[in-house]
Amino acid sequence: MTRVRLAEQQDLEVIEQIENDADQLLIRRLKPESWSPAPPGTARLSEPGFLLVVELDHGPVAGFVHVFEVDGICHLEQLSVALEHARQGLGRTLVEAAMQLAR
Numbered sequence: 084m085t086r087v088r089l090a091e092q093q094d095l096e097v098i099e100q101i102e103n104d105a106d107q108l109l110i111r112r113l114k115p116e117s118w119s120p121a122p123p124g125t126a127r128l129s130e131p132g133f134l135l136v137v138e139l140d141h142g143p144v145a146g147f148v149h150v151f152e153v154d155g156i157c158h159l160e161q162l163s164v165a166l167e168h169a170r171q172g173l174g175r176t177l178v179e180a181a182m183q184l185a186r
Contacts, residue, residue, distance in 0.1 A: 084140050085137050085138060085139060085140075085145075085173065085176060086137070086138045087135055087136070087137050087138075087176060087177060087180040088135065088136060088138065089133060089134065089135060089136075090124070090127075090128060090134040090135065090136045090147060092128075094124065094136050094144050094147075095123070095124025095125055095127075095128060096124060097124075097143075097144045098124040098127065098134070098136065098144070098147045098163075099121050099122070099123055099124045101144070101145075101146060101147065101163045101164070101165050102121035102147075102161065102163040103120055103121045104165065104166055105163040105164065105165075105166065106118065106120075106121065106163075108166070127149050127161075130149070130151060130160075131151060131152050131153060132149070132150045132151040132152035132153075132157065132158075132160070133149075133150050133152070133181075133184060134147060134148075134149050134150075135147060135148050135150075135177060135180055135181060135184070137164075137173050137176055137177050137180075139168070144165075145164060145165045145168040145173055146162075146163055146164035146165060146168065146173045146174065146177055147161075147162075147163060147177065148161070148162045148177040148178060148180070148181045149161040149162075150181050150184075150185060152185075157181075157185035159178070159181060162174055162177060162178065164177075
């Protein structure tokens with residue numbers, strides 16, 4: 084069972100790590116000359132909009148979605164799932180929760 088909730092201060096470090104790990108897939112595939120690291124979780128949390136995380140049964144955060152909100156319009160900024168939990172529907176769960184909250 085999973086639970087989606089708003090991100091909290093204690094989630095911010097793991098959010099940054101999940102994004103950096105997930106980015107490695109793109110870096111290996113696209114082979115860019117440079118790639119910036121993920122922004123700190125504190126920066127994401129300070130942006131207008133919301134940041135949701137998905138927790139697994141025993142509490143570890145396995146992914147997140149970051150949605151910007153500007154002038155009443157929401158934009159999905161980032162979606163990342165921990166590599167060891169990929170392809171289990173967690174990304175879809177996060178997107179659906181973000182769409183519901185954005186409404």
